[in-house]
Amino acid sequence: MLRMDGFDFVRASDPAEAVALWHAQPDSAYIAGGTDLLPNLKHRIVQARTLVGVGDALAKGWARVGEAYEIGAGTTLAALAAMGELPLLATAAGAVAGPQLRNMGTIGGNVLLDTRCLFYNQTEFWRKSLGYCLKAEGTWCHVVGGPKTCVATQSSDTVPALMALGARIRLLGPGGARELDLNDLFKFNGMDHLKLSAGELLTHVIVPVPAAEARGSYQKLRTRGAIDFPQLGVAIWGRLQGVGPTAQIDALRVVIGAVSPQPKALAGLDPFVGGPLSDEVVSAIAEQAFKSTRPQGSVHGDSAWRRHMARVFVRRGLLALREGAQPAPVDGAPAAA
Ligand SMILES: Cc1cc2nc3c(=O)[nH]c(=O)nc-3n(C[C@H](O)[C@H](O)[C@H](O)COP(=O)(O)OP(=O)(O)OC[C@H]3O[C@@H](n4cnc5c(N)ncnc54)[C@H](O)[C@@H]3O)c2cc1C
Numbered sequence: 309m310l311r312m313d314g315f316d317f318v319r320a321s322d323p324a325e326a327v328a329l330w331h332a333q334p335d336s337a338y339i340a341g342g343t344d345l346l347p348n349l350k351h352r353i354v355q356a357r358t359l360v361g362v363g364d365a366l367a368k369g370w371a372r373v374g375e376a377y378e379i380g381a382g383t384t385l386a387a388l389a390a391m392g393e394l395p396l397l398a399t400a401a402g403a404v405a406g407p408q409l410r411n412m413g414t415i416g417g418n419v420l421l422d423t424r425c426l427f428y429n430q431t432e433f434w435r436k437s438l439g440y441c442l443k444a445e446g447t448w449c450h451v452v453g454g455p456k457t458c459v460a461t462q463s464s465d466t467v468p469a470l471m472a473l474g475a476r477i478r479l480l481g482p483g484g485a486r487e488l489d490l491n492d493l494f495k496f497n498g499m500d501h502l503k504l505s506a507g508e509l510l511t512h513v514i515v516p517v518p519a520a521e522a523r524g525s526y527q528k529l530r531t532r533g534a535i536d537f538p539q540l541g542v543a544i545w546g547r548l549q550g551v552g553p554t555a556q557i558d559a560l561r562v563v564i565g566a567v568s569p570q571p572k573a574l575a576g577l578d579p580f581v582g583g584p585l586s587d588e589v590v591s592a593i594a595e596q597a598f599k600s601t602r603p604q605g606s607v608h609g610d611s612a613w614r615r616h617m618a619r620v621f622v623r624r625g626l627l628a629l630r631e632g633a634q635p636a637p638v639d640g641a642p643a644a645a
């Protein structure tokens with residue numbers, strides 16, 4: 309049995325109080341659903357003396373405000389999985405873990421969950437036997453085989469979908485509120501992958517209302533059809549006119565997650581905008597995804613296979629998109645392109 313070290317728990321009743329409580333104590337951590345934080349505390353990879361409970365402080369649910377949906381950071385993944393207004397996000401939220409974890413886990417915690425690694429998300433005994441690692445108490449990365457870089461993986465299912473939808477996040481710190489494009493939140497550093505100031509609280513995720521002709525898909529690679537974190541997550545969003553190989557691309561975004569500390573939008577799609585999503589274009593974009601995806605060995609699964617599956621998922625997603633399909637089902641089965 310894994311025993312947790314003791315901690316103090318204080319409950320905030322609104323976002324400003326949460327920020328004040330966080331800053332009032334050394335070694336504080338926010339806790340929302342606790343589904344990421346509590347296992348990390350048990351594994352002693354997070355040390356926090358005070359947990360600031362934000363369950364009562366954060367808004368739950370969503371509202372349309374002008375041309376965007378404002379989603380409270382306290383909204384559970386189970387609630388989001390039923391969000392008919394944003395089917396792409398609903399598919400991704402429904403792909404997280406299993407029902408119990410989706411009932412507890414929040415969108416705020418899913419966006420900000422810690423990076424993961426085979427050599428790090430382990431008991432202290434296990435990590436000690438290996439001499440620890442760069443991210444905690446050690447000096448060496450067992451994945452890279454060197455002393456400088458940590459490539460622990462950002463493993464959220466909703467982040468690629470939110471990035472594809474053009475989402476922003478609203479944060480509250482001691483100096484006030486600010487908004488940040490989700491594309492600008494992440495860094496390629498598994499030890500410190502978030503561009504946040506200490507103690508900033510995520511209060512809302514803001515998603516532009518998609519145009520009527522918008523389409524999307526999220527596909528997830530994982531060993532088992534439930535519970536497992538992604539080994540690869542591919543979100544595709546586009547505005548197309550028409551269906552089939554002559555469908556014209558008005559806008560297109562492809563985001564690839566769960567391969568490194570930094571989920572990334574696929575670059576170089578602009579030349580395809582304004583033209584048809586023909587078979588040749590589908591192949592060219594899928595090839596581009598293969599070339600630019602470098603899965604790190606920090607999660608389960610052969611890296612070359614995960615890279616190949618980026619090409620497969622992009623191809624499948626684009627073909628579904630041009631047929632006007634709604635988000636494709638989650639699929640963990642290795643399949644040919
Ligand atoms: C067995 C298992 C399987 C899982 N599978 C998946 C999976 O397939 N896909 C996936 O994406 N996730 C998975 N998870 C991770 C986790 O369940 C989800 O990411 C969940 O959404 C985390 O939300 P939470 O509210 O529980 O976060 P918490 O654990 O409460 O917090 C996570 C982190 O975010 C910080 N935080 C939380 N809310 C805020 C906020 N509003 N402002 C600032 N900081 C905040 C916390 O301090 C902590 O560092 C899995 C977890 C387990 C245990």
Ligand code: SF4
Pocket residue numbers: 424425426427428441442443444448449450451452457458459460498606
């Ligand atoms: S990628 Fe390397 S440094 Fe980072 S957690 Fe894994 S083993 Fe540790």
